[in-house]
Amino acid sequence: MSPDISPEVAREVSPRAVETLTSRGLRTRDAVLHAARVVFAQSGYAESRIADISRAAGVAHGTFYTYFSSKEEVLHAVMSKLQREMASERPADTAPLAPAKGIEAAHRHYLRKYRTNAALLATLEQVATLSEALRTMRREHRRVFVDRTARAIQRWQDAGLADPGLDPTYAASALGNMVDRFAYVWFVIGEEFDEDTAVETLTRLWVQALGLDHEHPPSAHRRRRLPDRTTSTS
Amino acid sequence: MSPDISPEVAREVSPRAVETLTSRGLRTRDAVLHAARVVFAQSGYAESRIADISRAAGVAHGTFYTYFSSKEEVLHAVMSKLQREMASERPADTAPLAPAKGIEAAHRHYLRKYRTNAALLATLEQVATLSEALRTMRREHRRVFVDRTARAIQRWQDAGLADPGLDPTYAASALGNMVDRFAYVWFVIGEEFDEDTAVETLTRLWVQALGLDHEHPPSAHRRRRLPDRTTSTS
Amino acid sequence: MSPDISPEVAREVSPRAVETLTSRGLRTRDAVLHAARVVFAQSGYAESRIADISRAAGVAHGTFYTYFSSKEEVLHAVMSKLQREMASERPADTAPLAPAKGIEAAHRHYLRKYRTNAALLATLEQVATLSEALRTMRREHRRVFVDRTARAIQRWQDAGLADPGLDPTYAASALGNMVDRFAYVWFVIGEEFDEDTAVETLTRLWVQALGLDHEHPPSAHRRRRLPDRTTSTS
Amino acid sequence: MSPDISPEVAREVSPRAVETLTSRGLRTRDAVLHAARVVFAQSGYAESRIADISRAAGVAHGTFYTYFSSKEEVLHAVMSKLQREMASERPADTAPLAPAKGIEAAHRHYLRKYRTNAALLATLEQVATLSEALRTMRREHRRVFVDRTARAIQRWQDAGLADPGLDPTYAASALGNMVDRFAYVWFVIGEEFDEDTAVETLTRLWVQALGLDHEHPPSAHRRRRLPDRTTSTS
DNA sequence: TATGAATGAGCTTTCATTCAT
DNA sequence: TATGAATGAAAGCTCATTCAT
Numbered sequence: 001m002s003p004d005i006s007p008e009v010a011r012e013v014s015p016r017a018v019e020t021l022t023s024r025g026l027r028t029r030d031a032v033l034h035a036a037r038v039v040f041a042q043s044g045y046a047e048s049r050i051a052d053i054s055r056a057a058g059v060a061h062g063t064f065y066t067y068f069s070s071k072e073e074v075l076h077a078v079m080s081k082l083q084r085e086m087a088s089e090r091p092a093d094t095a096p097l098a099p100a101k102g103i104e105a106a107h108r109h110y111l112r113k114y115r116t117n118a119a120l121l122a123t124l125e126q127v128a129t130l131s132e133a134l135r136t137m138r139r140e141h142r143r144v145f146v147d148r149t150a151r152a153i154q155r156w157q158d159a160g161l162a163d164p165g166l167d168p169t170y171a172a173s174a175l176g177n178m179v180d181r182f183a184y185v186w187f188v189i190g191e192e193f194d195e196d197t198a199v200e201t202l203t204r205l206w207v208q209a210l211g212l213d214h215e216h217p218p219s220a221h222r223r224r225r226l227p228d229r230t231t232s233t234s
Numbered sequence: 235m236s237p238d239i240s241p242e243v244a245r246e247v248s249p250r251a252v253e254t255l256t257s258r259g260l261r262t263r264d265a266v267l268h269a270a271r272v273v274f275a276q277s278g279y280a281e282s283r284i285a286d287i288s289r290a291a292g293v294a295h296g297t298f299y300t301y302f303s304s305k306e307e308v309l310h311a312v313m314s315k316l317q318r319e320m321a322s323e324r325p326a327d328t329a330p331l332a333p334a335k336g337i338e339a340a341h342r343h344y345l346r347k348y349r350t351n352a353a354l355l356a357t358l359e360q361v362a363t364l365s366e367a368l369r370t371m372r373r374e375h376r377r378v379f380v381d382r383t384a385r386a387i388q389r390w391q392d393a394g395l396a397d398p399g400l401d402p403t404y405a406a407s408a409l410g411n412m413v414d415r416f417a418y419v420w421f422v423i424g425e426e427f428d429e430d431t432a433v434e435t436l437t438r439l440w441v442q443a444l445g446l447d448h449e450h451p452p453s454a455h456r457r458r459r460l461p462d463r464t465t466s467t468s
Numbered sequence: 469m470s471p472d473i474s475p476e477v478a479r480e481v482s483p484r485a486v487e488t489l490t491s492r493g494l495r496t497r498d499a500v501l502h503a504a505r506v507v508f509a510q511s512g513y514a515e516s517r518i519a520d521i522s523r524a525a526g527v528a529h530g531t532f533y534t535y536f537s538s539k540e541e542v543l544h545a546v547m548s549k550l551q552r553e554m555a556s557e558r559p560a561d562t563a564p565l566a567p568a569k570g571i572e573a574a575h576r577h578y579l580r581k582y583r584t585n586a587a588l589l590a591t592l593e594q595v596a597t598l599s600e601a602l603r604t605m606r607r608e609h610r611r612v613f614v615d616r617t618a619r620a621i622q623r624w625q626d627a628g629l630a631d632p633g634l635d636p637t638y639a640a641s642a643l644g645n646m647v648d649r650f651a652y653v654w655f656v657i658g659e660e661f662d663e664d665t666a667v668e669t670l671t672r673l674w675v676q677a678l679g680l681d682h683e684h685p686p687s688a689h690r691r692r693r694l695p696d697r698t699t700s701t702s
Numbered sequence: 703m704s705p706d707i708s709p710e711v712a713r714e715v716s717p718r719a720v721e722t723l724t725s726r727g728l729r730t731r732d733a734v735l736h737a738a739r740v741v742f743a744q745s746g747y748a749e750s751r752i753a754d755i756s757r758a759a760g761v762a763h764g765t766f767y768t769y770f771s772s773k774e775e776v777l778h779a780v781m782s783k784l785q786r787e788m789a790s791e792r793p794a795d796t797a798p799l800a801p802a803k804g805i806e807a808a809h810r811h812y813l814r815k816y817r818t819n820a821a822l823l824a825t826l827e828q829v830a831t832l833s834e835a836l837r838t839m840r841r842e843h844r845r846v847f848v849d850r851t852a853r854a855i856q857r858w859q860d861a862g863l864a865d866p867g868l869d870p871t872y873a874a875s876a877l878g879n880m881v882d883r884f885a886y887v888w889f890v891i892g893e894e895f896d897e898d899t900a901v902e903t904l905t906r907l908w909v910q911a912l913g914l915d916h917e918h919p920p921s922a923h924r925r926r927r928l929p930d931r932t933t934s935t936s
Numbered sequence: 937t938a939t940g941a942a943t944g945a946g947c948t949t950t951c952a953t954t955c956a957t
Numbered sequence: 958t959a960t961g962a963a964t965g966a967a968a969g970c971t972c973a974t975t976c977a978t
Contacts, residue, residue: 016958025958035477042477044363046280050952056477060960062955071952122363129278129356129422138423163442170427170435174416181411188363189372193404201404208397209443243737243744243758250940258978259941284969294943299970484961492957493962512831514748518948528964533949590831597746597824597890606891631910638895638903642884649879656831657840661872669872676865677911718937727937752973762939764976773973 015069029067031057033081036074041119045075045127076133079124083141086113086121099156099212104203107179111198114183122188146172153210160218163211175206249301263301265291267315270308275353279309279361310367313358317375320347320355333390333446338437345417345432352421359418380406387444394452397445409440482537497535499525501549504542509587513543513595544601547592551609554581554589567624567680572671575647579666582651590656614640621678631679643674717771731769733759735783738776743821747777747829778835781826785843788815788823801858801914806905809881813900816885824890848874855912862920865913877908 021029035057039048050071054061068074114121128138149172156162179202185191186198207213255263269291273282284305288298302308348355362372383406390396413436419425420432441447489497503525507516518539522532536542582589596606617640624630647670653659654666675681723731737759741750752773756763770776816823830840851874858864881904887893888900909915 022958028958039477046364049950052477062953062961063959065953066958069953126360126363129360130280135423139425142419142423142425163438166438167431167435170431171439173419173425173427174412174436174439177415177419178408178412181415182408185376185407185411189369189376191373191376191407193407197401197404201401202408204397204400205405205408205443208445209439211442243741243754256940262941283967295969296944296971297942299972300941303970305969490961496962514832517946530950530965531963533951534962537949539948594828594831597828598748603891607893610887610891610893631906634906635899635903638899639907641887641893641895642880642904642907645883645887646876646880649883650876653844653875653879657837657844659841659844659875661875665869665872669869670876672865672868673873673876673911676913677907679910724937730937751971764940764974765938767974768937771974 015066025067028057028059028063032059032064032067033074033077037078037081037120040075040078040123041117044123045130072131075127076137078120079127079134080137082117082120082124083137086117087141087144099161100203100207103206104199107202107206108195108199110179111183111186111195114180115187118183118187121184125184125188142173142176145176149176156210156212157216160216161212162216164216166210171210175209178202178205248303249299259300262291262293262297266293266298266301267308267311270302271312271315271354274309274312274357275351278357279305279364306365309361310371312354313361313368314371316351316354316358317371320351321375321378333395334437334441337440338433341413341436341440342429342433344413345420345429348414348417349421352417355418356422359422376407376410379410383410390444390446391450394450395446396450398450400444405444409443412436412439483533483535493534496525496527496531500527500532500535501542501545504536505546505549505588508543508546508591509585512591513539513598540599543595544605546588547595547602548605550585550588550592551605554585555609555612567629568671568675571674572667575670575674576663576667578647579651579654579663582648583655586651586655589652593652593656610641610644613644617644624678624680625684628684629680630684632684634678639678643677646670646673717768727769730759730761730765734761734766734769735776735779738770739780739783739822742777742780742825743819746825747832774833777829778839780822781829781836782839784819784822784826785839788819789843789846801863802905802909805908806901809904809908810897810901812881813885813888813897816882817889820885820889823886827886827890844875844878847878851878858912858914859918862918863914864918866918868912873912877911880904880907 016025018026018029032053036048036053039052039056042048043052048071050064051061053074054064057064064074068077127134129135146169150168153162153166153168153172157164157166157168182193182198182202186193250259252260252263266287270282270287273286273290276282277286282305284298285295287308288295291298298308302311361368363369380403384402387396387400387402387405391398391400391402416427416432416436420427484493486494486497500521503523504516504521507520507524510516511520516539518532519529521542522529525532532542536545595602597603614637618636621630621634621636621639625632625634625636650661650666650670654661718727720728720731734755738750738755741754741758744750745754750773752766753763755776756766759766766776770779829836831837848871852870855864855868855870855873859866859868859870884895884900884904888895
């Protein structure tokens with residue numbers, strides 16, 4: 001595999017813990033963090049210079065190190081924030097839509113959010129394997145997505161709406177990858193697609209793959225159940 | 235900084251074209267290329283040093299530059315070769331299997347090939363967006379895969395085996411991504427999966443997504459046809 | 469090799485402009501510039517190493533690049549300064565000497581100044597044709613000298629002291645070259661001469677060549693006048 | 703001063719003495735020598751690569767070393783040939799012209815020859831101080847010119863045509879420089895001049911400087927005589 | 937003689953990080 | 958906190974020269 005930038009796990013603390021910063025300090029830190037995001041998006045990780053980030057943040061070169069102890073640390077902070085943003089902010093599915101409608105809405109939403117952050121997500125792809133810390137962050141972030149989808153699949157299976165023969169986790173992982181990767185190929189690699197056709201096709205594939213388009217008699221045996229969750233999240 | 239008095243004599247510095255190499259030269263070039271592959275797989279692109287490659291190839295530092303004019307150029311050569319390998323070598327589907335059987339075999343084959351080259355494919359992911367040249371190579375390589383799958387889907391649609399409502403290219407792209415990305419998450423990011431369950435799930439998702447599990451009366455209208463191919467490849 | 473997704477943030481690598489330097493920075497810059505002068509004089513351009521200059525300046529290797537972006541750039545700075553020095557600093561010809569006396573003084577002064585800077589002037593000769601920038605600098609520097617002499621010649625012509633049949637600019641260029649080159653051959657190529665004889669001969673040649681040694685009746689027609697200068701410089 | 707490329711005096715012998723070469727060998731050697739001349743003229747010394755010379759000569763890289771043992775050695779050979787060409791080939795002044803006419807013809811001839819070889823002469827200027835060997839070659843070559851002129855001046859002095867107060871050698875050196883440098887400034891540095899005006903001015907300056915434009919009674923005392931030459935050349 | 941592959945010392949340049957102010 | 962000058966390890970690349978064939 002790829003080498004870790006630093007063998008030890010990345011430090012979780014900045015040179016000065018965020019909590020202890022004055023409000024002026026917080027503002028500067030934010031400026032640097034935001035600048036880093038812009039620069040990483042624009043130039044990729046390897047080609048981004050601390051000097052670029054400082055300049056973009058409007059601070060002196062040395063000021064960077066007041067808030068982050070290394071280039072890798074800002075990277076971590078930027079990517080962590082990005083992944084949180086990608087995971088949250090999904091449209092409030094307040095109304096319990098029919099599965100197909102909900103899936104379509106989610107797909108359209110995800111693709112648009114991807115497009116917005118495409119450049120930074122491209123950088124994330126570059127660095128995903130650069131350190132074990134990032135690889136771990138990546139795995140954990142995926143788990144949120146996959147779990148959420150897996151639980152939905154299981155609910156659908158329980159309700160006799162989805163193919164009970166599918167392993168919810170494997171299916172969730174596979175289908176999630178499908179959409180995520182489709183966006184990557186489209187917005188990063190530069191393949192050309194049409195949004196409506198894309199959303200429609202992805203949705204149809206999900207619906208049919210999961211068997212949401214016809215009934216599944218409850219007699220069917222399930223291959224594997226998800227571990228019970230006390231907090232039966234959305 | 236050279237005097238620009240009269241430009242007459244050509245100045246060429248790039249490496250000698252492969253065709254003009256002596257057999258000794260060819261052997262050395264191969265050694266360097268192979269060493270680069272090993273080193274890129276081991277260390278990723280950014281962390282690979284020309285010195286590492288030369289050492290691994292058992293040649294002097296300067297010899298590298300006899301055959302490649304830069305790190306980027308070997309990268310290109312290595313990745314080009316990798317992609318050709320990934321695209322070829324598919325199992326001889328001599329027997330016209332039932333679609334599902336064929337799909338399953340292809341999936342299993344692909345996952346195994348991916349696992350074999352996982353480290354280098356991880357590097358490919360890192361560098362995919364590093365230069366337009368690589369992005370283009372990437373797009374073109376995907377096209378081979380996608381086209382092959384899209385034509386298969388269309389044949390199945392024509393035969394009334396697959397859902398005629400799907401755009402073959404979009405579906406091929408999406409489903410291809412699904413498998414490719416599943417392998418990445420498994421072998422590169424380090425998620426843990428079981429091969430049989432993986433192959434089974436991926437296959438079931440394909441089959442159901444494409445509607446290969448039930449009949450499609452010929453009356454159905456098709457969304458978009460692929461451009462006709464004279465050479466109706468398998 | 470950076471992703472070209474969206475170019476927004478400026479990337480500047482060139483050295484900080486001289487005006488923006490702190491006094492400490494200015495001091496260091498001067499040290500480097502002076503060291504470069506010494507090293508170039510000692511070793512010529514091609515044989516001078518950035519490492520030599522840094523060492524001579526007593527700074528770290530990288531510090532050189534804080535102030536100059538390349539060897540060529542310091543060269544430019546050094547030579548520009550040298551030429552300014554050669555052009556200025558002429559002896560205050562406060563007393564309006566007889567032409568011959570003034571010429572003799574100027575020659576002696578020039579030869580001595582040349583001897584002092586011979587090594588660096590030899591380097592200037594080496595690099596004069598290395599870049600168009602230097603060639604241009606050279607041309608402009610000569611113009612100062614030539615113009616000054618040409619105006620003197622014209623004044624003498626106007627006063628009936630010098631041969632009116634000479635083109636002032638051509639004559640100034642030729643006679644200036646004569647002295648300059650004499651110094652080069654003497655101090656750089658290593659021909660052996662005696663100062664008094666040299667000054668005497670050069671002066672006599674100038675005086676006679678210009679016809680300063682006898683009257684020129686005002687009736688004589690002039691070949692070409694210099695463009696009028698409002699500021700009739702001394 | 704500038705450093706010598708190699709402390710020892712350049713070897714005077716090629717890897718294989720020219721006399722021992724077969725005619726095929728001689729042809730190859732000539733091709734390399736000529737190619738070197740072209741390349742040096744085009745790119746200057748520092749920017750010329752042995753590879754460029756070999757390619758221009760149409761021989762393999764290694765073949766160069768069959769005939770010259772180093773880059774410096776070809777340089778020496780090329781420049782030696784150039785200086786011989788510049789010194790010879792002057793127009794047969796069969797008819798004992800009036801001094802002024804002869805001088806004018808010589809000047810025009812020299813300027814034209816300079817123009818033809820300007821690029822290579824520019825390179826000569828670059829390298830003149832690179833090694834003691836070249837500096838010596840330079841001095842010796844100048845001596846031919848200067849001596850020739852000095853003897854002419856002395857003859858004119860003896861004949862009562864030229865100012866007997868001038869030291870023939872100093873005057874010859876200075877006046878020779880004047881023309882040589884004028885050509886350099888014109889054809890290498892890129893100052894713009896008109897040929898007729900240039901020839902006319904240079905000639906007038908010579909004539910007047912030497913006092914060839916009026917009589918010099920034999921009573922005048924001469925400053926210094928040239929050492930007697932048995933072979934009272936042209 | 938001719939070839940062209942191989943060598944490796946040597947050089948320029950970059951840039952994350954430190955630190956005195 | 959903020960500054961920006963200073964550091965120096967590290968890497969890419971060049972090319973004159975050697976040498977086996």
